[in-house]
Amino acid sequence: MTTQTFREWALDETPSSRRQASWGRRYRIWLNLRSNPLAMIGLTIILLTVIVSLAAPLITVYDPGAQNLYNKLAFPSSEHLLGTDELGRDVFARILYGGRVTLGLVVAVVILVAPVGLLIGCISGYLGGLADTVLMRVTDVFLAFPRLVLALALVAALTPGIESAFIAISLTAWPPYARLARAETLTIRNSDYIAACRLTGASKFRIILRHVAPLCVPSLIVRATLDMSSIIITAASLGFLGMGAQPPSPEWGAMISTARRFFYEQWWVAAVPGLMIFVSSLAFNLLGDGLRDVLDPKQT
Amino acid sequence: MLVDINNLHISFRSRTGVFEAVRGISMNIGAEKFGIVGESGSGKSVTARAIMKLLPNNAVIEADRLAFDGIDILAADEKTMRGIRGKRAGFILQDPKYSLNPVKTIGVQIAEAWYTHKGGTRREAMQAAITLLDQVKIRDPKAVAALYPHEVSGGMGQRAMIAMMMAPDPELLIADEPTSALDATVQAEILRLMEDLVSSRGMGLILISHDLPLVSHFCDRVAIMYAGKVMEEIRAAELNRARHPYTRGLLECIPSLLQPKEQLAVLNRDPAWMNP
Amino acid sequence: MKRRAKTLAGILSSVFITLFGLLVVTFLIGRVIPIDPAIAAAGDQAPEAVIRALRTEMGLDQPIWVQFYRYVVQILHGDFGASNVSHNLVTSDIARYFPATFELAVLALLVSSLLGVPLGVWAAVRQGRLADQVIRVVCLAGHSLPTFVFAMLSLLIFYKTLDWLPGPGRQSIFYTDMVPVFTGMITVDSAIAGDWDAFFDALAHMIQPVCILGYFSMAYITRMSRAFMLHALHDEYIITARAKGLSPATVIWKHAFPTVAVQLVTVLALTFAGLLEGSVVTETVFEWPGIGRYLTNALKNGDMNPVIGSTLLIGVIYVSFNLLADLLYRLLDPRVR
Numbered sequence: 080m081t082t083q084t085f086r087e088w089a090l091d092e093t094p095s096s097r098r099q100a101s102w103g104r105r106y107r108i109w110l111n112l113r114s115n116p117l118a119m120i121g122l123t124i125i126l127l128t129v130i131v132s133l134a135a136p137l138i139t140v141y142d143p144g145a146q147n148l149y150n151k152l153a154f155p156s157s158e159h160l161l162g163t164d165e166l167g168r169d170v171f172a173r174i175l176y177g178g179r180v181t182l183g184l185v186v187a188v189v190i191l192v193a194p195v196g197l198l199i200g201c202i203s204g205y206l207g208g209l210a211d212t213v214l215m216r217v218t219d220v221f222l223a224f225p226r227l228v229l230a231l232a233l234v235a236a237l238t239p240g241i242e243s244a245f246i247a248i249s250l251t252a253w254p255p256y257a258r259l260a261r262a263e264t265l266t267i268r269n270s271d272y273i274a275a276c277r278l279t280g281a282s283k284f285r286i287i288l289r290h291v292a293p294l295c296v297p298s299l300i301v302r303a304t305l306d307m308s309s310i311i312i313t314a315a316s317l318g319f320l321g322m323g324a325q326p327p328s329p330e331w332g333a334m335i336s337t338a339r340r341f342f343y344e345q346w347w348v349a350a351v352p353g354l355m356i357f358v359s360s361l362a363f364n365l366l367g368d369g370l371r372d373v374l375d376p377k378q379t
Numbered sequence: 380m381l382v383d384i385n386n387l388h389i390s391f392r393s394r395t396g397v398f399e400a401v402r403g404i405s406m407n408i409g410a411e412k413f414g415i416v417g418e419s420g421s422g423k424s425v426t427a428r429a430i431m432k433l434l435p436n437n438a439v440i441e442a443d444r445l446a447f448d449g450i451d452i453l454a455a456d457e458k459t460m461r462g463i464r465g466k467r468a469g470f471i472l473q474d475p476k477y478s479l480n481p482v483k484t485i486g487v488q489i490a491e492a493w494y495t496h497k498g499g500t501r502r503e504a505m506q507a508a509i510t511l512l513d514q515v516k517i518r519d520p521k522a523v524a525a526l527y528p529h530e531v532s533g534g535m536g537q538r539a540m541i542a543m544m545m546a547p548d549p550e551l552l553i554a555d556e557p558t559s560a561l562d563a564t565v566q567a568e569i570l571r572l573m574e575d576l577v578s579s580r581g582m583g584l585i586l587i588s589h590d591l592p593l594v595s596h597f598c599d600r601v602a603i604m605y606a607g608k609v610m611e612e613i614r615a616a617e618l619n620r621a622r623h624p625y626t627r628g629l630l631e632c633i634p635s636l637l638q639p640k641e642q643l644a645v646l647n648r649d650p651a652w653m654n655p
Numbered sequence: 656m657k658r659r660a661k662t663l664a665g666i667l668s669s670v671f672i673t674l675f676g677l678l679v680v681t682f683l684i685g686r687v688i689p690i691d692p693a694i695a696a697a698g699d700q701a702p703e704a705v706i707r708a709l710r711t712e713m714g715l716d717q718p719i720w721v722q723f724y725r726y727v728v729q730i731l732h733g734d735f736g737a738s739n740v741s742h743n744l745v746t747s748d749i750a751r752y753f754p755a756t757f758e759l760a761v762l763a764l765l766v767s768s769l770l771g772v773p774l775g776v777w778a779a780v781r782q783g784r785l786a787d788q789v790i791r792v793v794c795l796a797g798h799s800l801p802t803f804v805f806a807m808l809s810l811l812i813f814y815k816t817l818d819w820l821p822g823p824g825r826q827s828i829f830y831t832d833m834v835p836v837f838t839g840m841i842t843v844d845s846a847i848a849g850d851w852d853a854f855f856d857a858l859a860h861m862i863q864p865v866c867i868l869g870y871f872s873m874a875y876i877t878r879m880s881r882a883f884m885l886h887a888l889h890d891e892y893i894i895t896a897r898a899k900g901l902s903p904a905t906v907i908w909k910h911a912f913p914t915v916a917v918q919l920v921t922v923l924a925l926t927f928a929g930l931l932e933g934s935v936v937t938e939t940v941f942e943w944p945g946i947g948r949y950l951t952n953a954l955k956n957g958d959m960n961p962v963i964g965s966t967l968l969i970g971v972i973y974v975s976f977n978l979l980a981d982l983l984y985r986l987l988d989p990r991v992r
Contacts, residue, residue: 117791117792216669216672216673216676217676219669219672219673219676220673220676220677220679220680221680223673223676223677223970223973223974223977224677224680224966224969224970224973225928225929225931225932225969225973226932227932227935227936228931228932228935228950228965228966228969228970229680229966231935231950231951231954231962231966232681232684232954232962232963232966233684233688234954235684235954235957235959235962236684236685236688236689236959237688237689308798308799309798312799312801315801316801316802316803316935316936319801319803319936319939320935320936320939320951320954321954321955322954332801335803335804335807339807339940342807342811343811343815346808346811349804349807350804350808353801353804353807353808354804356801356804357796357799357800357801357804360798360799360800360801361795361796361799363799364795364798364799365795368791368795428894431898433894433897433898457903461900461901461902462900463900464897464898464899464900465898465899465900465901466900469898470894470895470898472891472894472895472898473891474891477890477891477892478891478892478894478895479892479895480892480895480896480910480913480914481892481914481989481990482913482914482917482988482989482990483910483913491899491901492899492900495899495900495901496900527989527990529989529990540895543895543899544898544899547900
């Protein structure tokens, strides 16, 4: 099937199968998103970052951990594109490999947290009553701490490291998803087609999983995309405060933390990972903002 | 002529294309009671808002002539329009629940309309507001002036709305479905109030509604709109002699107590009406 | 009247449940998750006997719910324990450090709301136009900015290179401890004492952290103001206001804005609480002697009492600002009053 025929097939006004209809919807969303230049810039940056960090061994010959004490804190040159750090490690290589740490953490957190939040929110909103009260009070408690502060305290109670950072960020990230899914569920649950499902004898869990949850997904995708940017910042902040990934891991926040000691003299060693944090976080924000216009128009 | 419309087109641009809501209508309205009737989507509200230039930014208005008392509205800037809006032409919206500002008291909102166009102190304006509330037959105007819109009934809210639009003594009142959101018992009272005020002050009235019998009862002339076009313009008293099949169709759909029918007629829409 | 008392009781009870939840979570963090809080407190080099004694003293040999009961009783008596490093009481430490953070947060909130609200309103009025797009990108950038990088760059440029602004810290050495303490907020204290040199010195030290914290929260305030205003500008009463012949400025500021102002109060309260979070990182870079740096220092030393104390404090402030916002909303909005 060539792209031309796919386009025609997907945009068919009278789809003949369910599959065709849903692909048509997806394709229209994509066309809408494509007309938003800012969102496309964000998407491009994200894809580039992912590809570049996955293909790191092909792009650089340097090992991110290889030290060369004879050539430390070198200014960017043709040999070391972004210079070297305090142990003579190639900063460019560390940036590329660091992308794996950051993106890996972000993806892991969202994959774990978004479905959990969705399920809790839908159950809470659909069942109502005692289940709702209990679940919402629990989310309230977690929402009562600023995210970074709770994550810091949790990491301190565990042991500083990337695994603890993952646990801490996940524990602090789910409540907003639950809140959002619950709010969406409340608007859906009294609609007539849910009543129709109930009348045909569908079980509560079937209704929640097949009819309520899918409708919450678009706004959750928007939320998750925007959230990824704040997870990047939280992870980097943890690293910067010495509570996230530990040296010698090439995590961007931890790199800045060590480079802070000689920042006034060799500023580029900290500035480059700082820029990467900013750019990747901005990319997710741009994409999320564009997605919101397309998927969740009532929010704008 | 108060309002002079000739070959008016209104369309809305959106990401998916252009939608033409009004497709070449003409009407001349003087100091009379003029009704515009049509189903939802027929373009009647959009036409009314175009006269006041109150359409959203994505609306495109084109016309051979669109004038209020000789002033070309298409060419008028915001400042000229402000001299017309409120001061010379009042505009009453459908549902007072949404069309009154929820965080301002009724008195303040009426007083604002008064001093914007007539000047004077706030105290005088508030006094005028209470007098106006009295004129729209609100029993305890002083108390009502201090209430917020959500604290009054729909009928009372619409009276306040009328008082607000009457405050600067306009020459024309445009009422966009003024009674559709109200209880049936209140509808007639509000219309009678409007009729009284309009007649006693010698104003023009444009009454927009989907209710053909109601409009024909209160108006001198009626324009029947369908799909952005005027199907027929007729004197209200001669409605029984309407010739256009759409108008006839509408009239036949109305159940009557005097001449009960076995089965009500169903309106058959002729595609040809779209492009006469 | 009865209905109002009922909703008030509902709000208060949910606040109490949340506060209780805060205690549970901090208890879990401080006493349950660490493998052995006694070792954590005494250090892993401590002799076995010392640790065993400490374990009994901390009540770690008791069942968990007894431990929790003791923890709650302690907290309710205002006893947050002492730091294992400095041996100062956590409460007196917090009393010393909190004013510095409060001073920073208040000024940042002032700056960000004075800029953010008009920007958001402007963006909403010019929806889709150039101004809106620019403001949108500026805000997204603000959301994406790692504050510590921004803070370090700012120090490099304005302090080290240009030498326009003072460096890290709260005061120049010359003025340190020269101002009598009333509130702990140096700008206020020096103004009370009439020491204007010290006042301007303190103010100069605040410029960078306030701008950085302020930019971050301005992004949030602007976005929310824009969203609220867009919503309001599409309402029917805006058509009414325009039909009355009011000027665009009157329509925007006297008709649309008052309906969203109440919602913005909530946003401002949340922003203030969020500034406490921002202060953790910012204070570290600027060596600002506030609650954020106190927290991070304690974290580095594995000093759990100060960590729990300041986490609990920030949580309580968060909850009380939420409560305040809720009450203000009920007080100010005629629709729910």
